[in-house]
Amino acid sequence: MDFEVRKSRKPQGPRKLVRERAAYFRLMEQGYSTREAARIVGIDRRTGMKWRNGHHAPGNLRKAVPPIYQEQGQSPDNLHGLEEPPARSSRYLQEHDRIHIADRLREKASVRQIAAELGRSPSTVSREIRRNRRPMPRGGFVYRPFEADRRATRRRARPKTGKIGQNPELRDFIQQHLAMRWSPEQICQALRARFPDRPEMHVTHETIYQALYVQGRGELRRELTRALRTGRARRRPHRQAHKRASRAIKDMVLISERPAEAADRAVPGHWEGDLIIGKDGRSAIGTLVERATRYVMLVHLPIGHSAMATRNALTATVQTLPPHLWRSLTWDQGSEMAAHRSFTVATDIPVYFCDPASPWQCGSNENTDGLLRQYFPKGTDLSGHTIEHLQAVAAELNSRPRKTLGWETPAERLAKLLATAS
Known part of the structure; x- marks a missing residue:
């Protein structure tokens, strides 16, 4: 930085060394040391330190002298032509709080004592001291309240680049x-x-x-x-889910009678199923999710989702995996599973039904349905998707790392099960 030290400084009036102060603060913000910035501007090092930090009178018998920019009623940023920072909320530490902290630290008070006097949490005071203290050349540290307040103000400046x-x-x-x-x-x-x-x-x-x-x-x-999963450009508050009226399905076995091994996901082979419905309820795709591995299979329903069509499509789908990976199937009380007894006879897979208006009992499948809406948006006709396209979508979902699996993919988990069985 090029700065010419003025030769005469006496005829300056009440505002002394204004140009020097502005240059000094710019140098400090550029990373110059106190000594080097003072040398360039042509002032004593102690003068620069008083400008930056303020000072106390000898013996602490008089009121503290604030930094020079506070005497003039402006922030250091205003020395560079910037706007005054907005007033801070009482939620944050103020300058008088930091002065109190500095005074009590010199009196060897503990952090908890200082926090109690300020009505703050001890962690707030401890964090303030740790962030804004300065190491001393011979060991130890010093906490300067005016410098600390200035640094805190600069850290809070908004907006910031993320x-x-x-x-x-x-x-x-x-x-x-x-x-x-x-x-x-x-x-x-x-x-x-x-x-x-x-x-x-x-x-x-x-x-x-x-x-x-x-x-x-x-x-x-x-x-x-x-x-994104939701496709929304902004957040939406949570709303209470609409409750579905229960349907009378003959010979239902409720989820309360499902084996305990299915509830804790310790044993693979227990599946959850549901339908995602297309435009006007005229088309659908079946979804199957294995509870232990979160492996997804999609059921092609080209001729509708009546009870018989759903039973036949499910029967064909489950035959693509070994029988030991099919121990049970849990479904909501949708009329599409009215033929669950004949499905059990054909596949030897017992079917259990969730309680009315309890979607969390099939949480894995509900989550998967949300993921699938990225591929099959609501209000669209689902009958035009081929079985090859459904298999490609399922393969893409099964190749994603999942947090609940320790960031393994469902396909990797299923491959381990198949390898163990063989």
């Missing part, structure tokens, strides 16, 4: 996997697995959602929201 916006490599990785219909949480886990020693490539799933949902950030392409 982590995704600062890292093109990270942004491209996230956008690529969102386009593959991976969930934000799956992407975060993949980042940690792919770049274990690069923390700059690690984000939380909430960071990805914020980059998509928050207007004006522009960190991720807006159209990628269509690749």
Whole structure:
């Protein structure tokens, strides 16, 4: 930085060394040391420290003298032509709180004592000291309240560029996997697995959602929201699910009589089933999810989803896997399973039914139905999808890493079961 030290400083009036102060603060923000910034500007090092930190009178008998920018009623950013930062909420530590902390630290008070006097949590005071203290040349540290308050104000400045916006490599990785219909949480886990020693490539799933949902950030392409499970461009509050009226199905066996091994998912072979319905209820696709591995199978229903059509399609589908992987099937009380007795006779697979208005009892299948809506949106005709397309969609779902499986894929889990059985 080029700065010419003025030769005469006496005829300056009440506002002394204004140009020097502005230059000094700019140098400090650029990373210059206190000594070097003072040398360039042409002031004593102690003068610069008083400008930055304020000071106490000898013996602490008089009121503390604040930093020079506070004497003038402005922030250090205003020395550079920026706007005054907004007033802070009482939720955050104020300057007078930090002065109290500094005074009590010199008196050797404990953190808990200081916190009780301020009406704050001890962790708040401890974190404030740890963040804003400065090491001393001969060991120990010093806590300067005015400098601490200034640093806290700068840290809180908004808006800030997010982590995704600062890292093109990270942004491209996230956008690529969102386009593959991976969930934000799956992407975060993949980042940690792919770049274990690069923390700059690690984000939380909430960071990805914020980059998509928050207007004006522009960190991720807006159209990628269509690749999310819901396809929504903003969050929607939770609503109470609409309750379905129970249907009378003859000879139902309720889920309460299902073997305990199915409930704890310890033994594979227990499945959950349901239908996803198309436009006007005229078409449907059957979904089957294995509870232990979360393996998905889709049932082709080209001629409707009546009780007989559903029974025949399910019977054909279950025959594609070994019999030891079919121990039970749990379904909701939909009329499409009215022929459950003949299905059991044909396949030797007992069918259990959920309680009315209790979708959580088939949670794995409900989750899978939500994933499938990315491929088969609501309000569309589902009869036009071929069995090959259904198999391709199921294969894509089964190749995704799942958090509940320790980030293994359902296909990998099922392959292990088949290998063990053979």
